[in-house]
Amino acid sequence: MSKKWLLAITLGTALVSGQAFAEDKLRVGTEGAYAPYNYVNDEGKLAGFEIDLGNEICKRTNMTCEFIQNKWDSIIPNLLAGNYDAIMAGMSITDERKKSITFSDEYKPVDPSLYLVKKGTQLDFDKLEGKSIGIQGATIQDGFAKEKWGAKNTLKSYEKADQSLADVMAGTVDVVLADGEFVRTAVAGSNGELEIVGPKEMIGGGIGIGMRPDDTKLHEKINTALAEIKKDGTLETLTKKYFTEQK
Amino acid sequence: MLEMLPHWLTDWLGPDGMASLAYITNGKHLSWYASVRYTLIAAGFGAILAVFFGLLGAAAKLSKFAPLRWIGDIYTTMVRGIPDVLFLLFFPLAFEQGVEYVMAQWYCKPEELATATGWPLCSNAQWYLSTTEYMVLACFSLGIVYGAFAANVIYGALKAVPKGQLEAAHAFGFPSRDVFWRFQVRQMWVYALPGLSNVWLLLLKATSLLSLLQITDIVSWADRLGAPNYSPLAGLVHGDWRWKYYLVLFVFYILLTWLSEKFFAYLQARAGRGMARAN
Incomplete structure (x- = not known):
């Protein structure tokens, strides 16, 4: 019996860890309290401009997005801690933040x-x-x-x-x-x-996706997808859907 | 789900009533109701641990061995003096960083340790706490804090057991261990229960602090649901409704208190079975 158990446990661990390391999942941290960027809708689910955009990016990079709600004041520390791999939370690109994390190209230009x-x-x-x-x-x-x-x-x-x-x-x-x-x-x-x-x-830069500095692969992937989304007009459609003023 | 209601009820409620009913049963609100589980789990396990630590503390305070007595005294004095909010913030953080420190000695390369400036010491020595871990730590924090109160209550109750009872047990030839567990502890509940019920009510109230540990409990949901919403995309547009949601929490806690009182009255009657009474 013990041998069978050992086998089961070994196989189980292998499966679980295999899943954990598979690159087909993108965990995105967001605040869920900043409409229209991100919020919790009446169904109790995270929704908003950044949720739609994130899902679009995932679709084009063959990943599945999982959104994780996190308080604003600990959103950068928990990215660095590995709680999620990217931040999409209406976060402006600033030099101060660039000291600890890297940003993708902006997906929303500066809005005064x-x-x-x-x-x-x-x-x-x-x-x-x-x-x-x-x-x-x-x-x-x-x-x-x-x-x-x-x-x-x-x-x-x-x-x-x-x-x-x-x-x-x-x-x-x-x-x-x-x-x-x-x-x-x-x-x-x-x-x-x-x-x-x-x-x-006029404060801050545009809004971008925050990532860990050593995550260069993800950085490239996301920027490629973003460029595509901008080029074919999808970003414009999404922006029109959620924002009253477009720039 | 609402389509299943009988016609007479929907007619009586009217369109406005039905809209309100739909609002308070939408997914957001259902998540709020479901989050009661965190409060109940924390209260339940916190209480069990509090009684456990209380018994240990009281036994230590009664010990014939002086250092144990000192530990018991330090535990009850120190922990009772620390505000529960502080302890709930301090203990999980200290525990997490303690674990990370040990992990660092194990997983970090020596050169990483030598050059480490921040925390964690290296990226491998990172312990991520999810809601589950925070719940466990919250239960322990509550258990330790309220265990100190319980220790004092139990200590007093143990001393309140009439000496004659214990002397008689000794005279019948029971070993000291049996005298403690089968006579002193068995009889002390009657004296301890009123005090323990107070400790329980304090502990119940302290469960409203769970949101400090990033747990989305009933309080943080009430905060979220009551916050003004001006975006029609995000659902019903409304102003600041937090007071309404807080009021619901008031009622919830008062209801729990009322139920607790009933339960303790029952326990008291049970613990007093077969005991001599003055009245």
Whole structure:
């Protein structure tokens, strides 16, 4: 009996490890709380622009995509830890992030960040003082707002972007600075309760897929697929489906 | 699923009622209801471990061997003084990094160890924690923290067992071990249960901290579902509904507390069988 068991276990392990190392699966980390880039839909499944795009990339590279939801603030550490192989989470390509991970070519060009307030709030952006400004932690807006407004205003950092929306509605923060499309989506759906004010801030690069620096093979594969998707118009179709403004 | 409802019910609910019913039974909400399992598992296993650590701690505090007594005292004083939130953050992290340190000695090349600057020490010494591992660590954290409270309760209860009972057992020639397990421990439950029921209720409340360990429990789902949604693509557009979802959690926890009280009353009656009573 023991010999049979040994055989079964050996075979079982071989099978399992064989599957684990097979290259036909791409595990993608995403936040699931940043509509329209990525969100959890009413069926309880991850959906959005990046989920569709990711599946398209997988289709063209003969892989199957598995999306893994991860909190924003630990999304880079968990990529490096091997929890997943790529990040698609509306992440802007920045020099700061390039120190720890590499990026694919961009799949969404720079979209200026926008200021969002409760309807009727008057703000003087030439001399903004004593205001509380909401931003999502560890984002490009976070760094930018600290530098530009940090000295004379209070910054309130949120773990998730939608918490900042709830607080601007409740009047807990005066203004929120966030990604352009995220703000436009919020305003469009807020039934006239929110509006966009002030300047457009050109921060960060375009949005790309984050990968581990030593994953050069995957990097090449993804860039080839992305180029194809851009060339045949699929990216444009997807962008039109999810975004109100195309650039 | 909703098509299976009888006509009189759908008529009575009307289109608005049916829409609400469809909303609270959509996939997102079903995942929320299903996530109750994390809370119940953590509470259940946490409690079992708490009683286990409690018995060990109490036995250590009662020991005739001084160093054991010190360990028992240090355990109950120290762990009771640490906030459960801190312990829940500290213990899993410390355990993970401890394991990774051992893995590093095993799997890393010497030159990697020599040049390592960050953590983990090399890419092979990386232990990835999924929800399952976090659940195990959460159960142990809860068990250790509330075990310290339970140890004190059990220690007091063991001392509350009338001396005469134990002396009589000795007089009948029972060995010390039997006197402890079959007389002292057997009778202490009556004294310990009211205290243990308090510890259990505290532990139950502490299960709301599971989301700190990246476990998508009922609290993090309530957070997600209640957060405002302005994108029609993502489902029903609504403002900040978090208070509604938190209110449901309040009711859920109060319901659990009420059930626990019933259960402990039953246990108390059971443990008191055949015991002399003053009234």
